[in-house]
Amino acid sequence: MEKVVIIGSGPAGLTAAIYSARAMHAPVLITGTVPGGQLTQTSDIENYPGFENPMNGFDLMTTFRKQAERFGAKVIDDTVKSVELKNGGPHKVILAGGETFECTALIVATGAIPRWLGLEAEKRLIGKGVSACATCDAAFFRNLDVAVIGGGDTAMEEAIFLAKFASSVTVIHRRDKLRASKIMADRAMNNKKIKFLWDTVVTDILGEKQVEGLKLKNARTGQDSEMKCAGYFAALGHLPVTDILKGKLELDELGYIKIKGGSTYTSVEGVFAAGDCADHTYRQAVTAAGMGCRASIDAERWLESLESKN
Ligand code: NDP
Numbered sequence: 073m074e075k076v077v078i079i080g081s082g083p084a085g086l087t088a089a090i091y092s093a094r095a096m097h098a099p100v101l102i103t104g105t106v107p108g109g110q111l112t113q114t115s116d117i118e119n120y121p122g123f124e125n126p127m128n129g130f131d132l133m134t135t136f137r138k139q140a141e142r143f144g145a146k147v148i149d150d151t152v153k154s155v156e157l158k159n160g161g162p163h164k165v166i167l168a169g170g171e172t173f174e175c176t177a178l179i180v181a182t183g184a185i186p187r188w189l190g191l192e193a194e195k196r197l198i199g200k201g202v203s204a205c206a207t208c209d210a211a212f213f214r215n216l217d218v219a220v221i222g223g224g225d226t227a228m229e230e231a232i233f234l235a236k237f238a239s240s241v242t243v244i245h246r247r248d249k250l251r252a253s254k255i256m257a258d259r260a261m262n263n264k265k266i267k268f269l270w271d272t273v274v275t276d277i278l279g280e281k282q283v284e285g286l287k288l289k290n291a292r293t294g295q296d297s298e299m300k301c302a303g304y305f306a307a308l309g310h311l312p313v314t315d316i317l318k319g320k321l322e323l324d325e326l327g328y329i330k331i332k333g334g335s336t337y338t339s340v341e342g343v344f345a346a347g348d349c350a351d352h353t354y355r356q357a358v359t360a361a362g363m364g365c366r367a368s369i370d371a372e373r374w375l376e377s378l379e380s381k382n
Contacts, residue, residue, distance in 0.1 A: 073174045074100050076371055077165050079152050080181035080313075082109025083357045084347025086136040087364030088179045088371075093143035095372045100146045100173055102165065104313075107149055108133030109183050110348075111357055118211065120357050132357075157320050160378075161342040176378070177342050177371040180317065180329060181364055184348035184355070187308040189221065193277035194306065201283025204306045206230035207356065213238045218303030219286055221274055223247065227307035228256035234305065235265040242299065244269045246291055269299075277304055312349045328352050336367040344371050 076092045078085050081103035092099035106112060112133050116126035123132075141147055150171070156164035161176040186204035188194045194202055203209040206220075210233050218238045220231045223245035231241045243260065248270040250257045260266050269288070276287040278298065285300040312327045322330040322339035329338055329345040336344040346367035347360035 073162060073176065074098070075175065075375060076100070076177045076179065076368075077102070077163070077173050077175035078179040078181060079155075079165065080104055080109065080183055080347065080349070081107050081133070081137065081147070082111060082181060082183045082347055083133075083136065083361040084183070084364035084367070085109070085179070085181035086133070086140050087361040088181060088346055088368040089140035089145040089147070089364075090136075090143060091365050091368035092179075092371065093140055093145040095368070096144075097372065097375070098144050098146065099179075100148060100175070101140065102152050102167060102173075103147060103149050104182060105151050108137070110185070116212075117208065117357065119207070152316055155316055155320060157340045157343055159341045163340075163343065177344065177375055179336075179364075179367045179371055180321075180338070180343065180345045180349060181347045181360075181367070182313040182316075182349045183360075184310040184312045184328075184352070186306055186310055188306050189274060189308065191274070191277060193279075194304075197277055197279060197283050197304070200281060201279065201302055202277065202304045202306070205355075206233045206305055206307075209303075209305075210234045210237045213303045215239050216302040217242070217300065218305060219244055219274075219299070219301045220305045220307050221245075222307035222309070223250040223252060224307065224309060225252045225256050226309065228252045228260040230305050230307045231260050231266050232256075232263060234303075235263050238265065238303065241266045242269055242301065243267070244272050244274060244286075244288070246273050247271065274304075310348070310352060310355070312352070314349055326352065336363060336370045342374065344374075 075097040076099040078101040089101045111129040150167045150169045153168045163178045165173045271291045278285040329350040344367040346363040
């Protein structure tokens with residue numbers, strides 16, 4: 073029986089592993105399908121504190137992992153097939169590779185994935201003009217024309233942030249009415265650098281090695297057109313990676329794990345959540361890492377409370 077098992081190897085999971093390992097809980101961490109999480113898909117990270125120069129996402133997460141392993145965390149490159157949760161534990165974590173772990177405390181840090189349109193070019197040109205995170209990548213588009221796809225609050229937020237750097241931002245929305253809140257929509261509409269293309273869908277991204285433009289279709293008239301731009305920002309919402317938890321843990325209407333108050337406690341005693349799977353507001357590496365630290369401390373104090381009861 074393990075004291076602590078952690079699911080997920082982004083900043084939240086690996087920070088939880090560093091803290092749990094230093095607390096002598098010898099945590100077992102299951103990496104998931106993308107070891108290192110979303111950050112490994114980003115090229116340069118300039119806003120993670122502690123690094124004067126840009127840090128490659130993959131290198132940063134490799135450092136997180138080595139740091140956790142140095143303190144005794146056992147990192148397993150596998151995905152979780154299913155979990156069996158019990159109030160107060162023990163919980164079972166069943167891996168795709170066949171191994172099963174039983175643990176008293178479980179920290180879920182499974183992250184979220186951006187929603188994409190599903191175009192082949194989105195995959196091919198990611199990091200080469202295609203992004204789903206303006207906060208991460210806007211500074212690379214100084215004095216360039218960029219497009220933001222979507223009509224929700226994220227799209228408005230991304231467009232407003234991008235407008236600080238880019239020479240123009242075109243928000244491309246499939247309808248003629250925004251989903252975004254009025255305050256965010258007003259802010260974007262009052263920004264002189266931001267323009268809107270209504271009733272328009274992106275059918276392809278142009279460019280072989282770098283984004284050069286977009287192929288568009290008017291959803292009402294069916295008319296095709298093209299526009300030039302150097303950046304394509306998908307702001308189509310995020311999908312929390314919580315499928316294995318459905319029906320086992322309380323999730324909100326968007327599928328994010330519900331946490332209690334300002335803690336990382338979930339609806340099942342002994343199960344804690346950290347990072348993007350439980351936070352759709354901030355979604356930053358540093359906030360996820362901070363939440364991973366909090367989950368580990370919450371788990372540690374909860375384990376101590378169990379020991380003092382026995
Ligand atoms: P939303 O789900 O609210 O918006 C996603 C947008 O993407 C919608 O406009 C939707 O179009 C569009 N979209 C989705 N799929 C497609 C597709 N296949 N093709 C074309 N367009 C598509 O996600 P957000 O990330 O914007 O927001 C998520 C939550 O987070 C919301 O509750 C939001 O209020 C909140 N949030 C709050 C912020 C703040 O208050 N500062 C900032 C960011 C998010 P359509 O409208 O037609 O469905």
